[in-house]
Amino acid sequence: MTKFSDLNLNPKVLKAIDEAGYETPTPIQAGAIPAALEGRDVLGIAQTGTGKTASFVLPMITLLARGRARARMPRSLVLCPTRELAAQVAENFDTYTKHLKLTKALLIGGVSFKEQDMLIDRGVDVLIATPGRLLDHFERGKLLLTGVQIMVVDEADRMLDMGFIPDIERIFSLTPFTRQTLFFSATMAPEIERITNTFLSAPARVEVARQATTGENIKQGVLMFKGSRKDREPSEKRDALRALIDAEGDKCTNAIIFCNRKTDVDIVSKSLAKHGYDAAPIHGDLDQSQRTHTLDGFRAGTLRFLVASDVAARGLDVPAVSHVFNFDVPSHAEDYVHRIGRTGRAGRDGKAVMICIPRDEKNLADIERLVQKEIPRLADPRGTNAPAPQADTAEPKGEGESTGPKKRTRSRKPAKTDTTPDQKPAPDKAETAPQKQDQSGDQDKQNRNTRGGRSRSSGNRDSGNSPVGLGDHMPGFIAMSFEERTESETS
Numbered sequence: 001m002t003k004f005s006d007l008n009l010n011p012k013v014l015k016a017i018d019e020a021g022y023e024t025p026t027p028i029q030a031g032a033i034p035a036a037l038e039g040r041d042v043l044g045i046a047q048t049g050t051g052k053t054a055s056f057v058l059p060m061i062t063l064l065a066r067g068r069a070r071a072r073m074p075r076s077l078v079l080c081p082t083r084e085l086a087a088q089v090a091e092n093f094d095t096y097t098k099h100l101k102l103t104k105a106l107l108i109g110g111v112s113f114k115e116q117d118m119l120i121d122r123g124v125d126v127l128i129a130t131p132g133r134l135l136d137h138f139e140r141g142k143l144l145l146t147g148v149q150i151m152v153v154d155e156a157d158r159m160l161d162m163g164f165i166p167d168i169e170r171i172f173s174l175t176p177f178t179r180q181t182l183f184f185s186a187t188m189a190p191e192i193e194r195i196t197n198t199f200l201s202a203p204a205r206v207e208v209a210r211q212a213t214t215g216e217n218i219k220q221g222v223l224m225f226k227g228s229r230k231d232r233e234p235s236e237k238r239d240a241l242r243a244l245i246d247a248e249g250d251k252c253t254n255a256i257i258f259c260n261r262k263t264d265v266d267i268v269s270k271s272l273a274k275h276g277y278d279a280a281p282i283h284g285d286l287d288q289s290q291r292t293h294t295l296d297g298f299r300a301g302t303l304r305f306l307v308a309s310d311v312a313a314r315g316l317d318v319p320a321v322s323h324v325f326n327f328d329v330p331s332h333a334e335d336y337v338h339r340i341g342r343t344g345r346a347g348r349d350g351k352a353v354m355i356c357i358p359r360d361e362k363n364l365a366d367i368e369r370l371v372q373k374e375i376p377r378l379a380d381p382r383g384t385n386a387p388a389p390q391a392d393t394a395e396p397k398g399e400g401e402s403t404g405p406k407k408r409t410r411s412r413k414p415a416k417t418d419t420t421p422d423q424k425p426a427p428d429k430a431e432t433a434p435q436k437q438d439q440s441g442d443q444d445k446q447n448r449n450t451r452g453g454r455s456r457s458s459g460n461r462d463s464g465n466s467p468v469g470l471g472d473h474m475p476g477f478i479a480m481s482f483e484e485r486t487e488s489e490t491s
């Protein structure tokens with residue numbers, strides 16, 4: 001077995017590794033470090049959790065230990081798709097360089113240009129940046145990339161998803177032709193293959209097995225779920241999520257809950273919090289200080305549930321996540337691999353649970369094709385797949401569940417009473433409910449629902465589905481329905 005001491009790393013770097021408690025290099029490190037130290041380009045096919053950050057930082061800082069930075073001309077460049085990932089690389093850099101005198105600057109959005117300019121002006125050995133922010137600095141004439149000797153592209157496939165490839169190509173063209181390139185991607189989409197063929201020169205290709213797909217330490221399951229009615233599906237799906245969380249009991253110490261859309265990240269997070277779950281959202285539209293605060297809390301164990309979009313959670317290193325819940329089936333099969341790779345890290349056991357609605361069955365099939373196995377179907381923890389009549393009664397009582405079922409019960413009854421033709425409040429309610437409900441869908445769906453949903457609900461109102469015998473004596477709880485119902489949209 002390879003040892004760190006066999007890898008020709010700088011003794012001060014070895015000391016820092018030892019202090020970090022690492023005993024042996026991970027496969028990506030054992031493969032990438034020697035090639036990088038020889039000055040070769042490296043194409044690393046590996047995902048987060050495999051130790052890939054150290055696989056480029058360690059050789060980079062060993063190579064940079066000799067030499068000195070010049071003003072405004074960084075000697076190396078690490079490009080990351082998200083601010084969080086860039087910040088994480090910066091932390092790794094601090095850990096491994098603690099006995100070396102190397103300087104770094106972090107160029108990410110949400111941090112003032114002035115501070116970053118000052119660092120660059122002084123000269124930095126390592127510049128860690130997101131592509132857009134780097135180009136902003138470049139265009140303001142504050143930065144020269146002609147001194148870059150080593151360039152790292154991290155999470156290239158995510159860069160592709162985020163539309164950063166043109167930026168990456170531009171940045172490549174601003175750096176010297178003679179630079180060394182270390183390029184990492186979890187998957188090799190054709191576009192990524194093209195970039196590597198264009199910008200890498202005879203790279204050492206190091207591929208590590210996809211930990212998440214092959215790792216027996218991650219138990220997977222999927223709940224095939226269908227709402228009792230289309231317009232109720234989003235809220236019933238949130239019921240199902242809570243039931244799935246509750247079913248895990250104490251084994252679920254903390255979890256990342258993934259949603260496909262930012263709007264759903266907010267809705268699911270709010271809904272969980274309302275039901276007493278310790279949850280907070282993270283996605284790209286939140287301001288940086290809020291994202292950092294949430295993430296710090298999750299890492300420190302003071303926040304139990306992180307509700308996230310793929311982009312925000314990509315590459316986050318949170319070593320002890322017991323569970324991943326996929327509130328939505330990801331539309332790209334690779335994202336499933338990334339998502340569930342958040343749990344079961346460093347040999348721990350993990351569990352990944354997903355909810356699949358009929359519309360997502362095709363995406364589920366794609367995932368199963370990619371991971372080459374069938375994801376076991378889970379029994380509905382609420383005891384049924386037809387939740388309308390039973391969801392409220394069958395729902396397990398987890399912590400903080402006290403208000404949930406009751407409220408939902410009340411909120412549904414008034415919904416039915418909307419069908420009473422001559423009730424005055426009904427039109428208002430009909431306006432309010434679908435609008436709110438729509439927040440939980442994508443834009444197309446929102447448009448569809450805003451049009452169709454309303455007509456559907458008015459259709460129901462006229463459909464003769466109404467409770468009979470109320471006459472003019474509307475019971476008090478019906479009068480409450482507007483408020484209750486509005487609230488229940490995020491329940």
Ligand code: AMP
Pocket residue numbers: 021022023024025026029047048049050051052053054315317319346
């Ligand atoms: P990464 O894939 O770079 O996000 O790393 C995942 C986690 O593994 C991080 O918490 C690292 O600190 C940790 N790690 C990296 N290399 C090693 C190693 N050789 N031994 C033990 N842990 C490691």
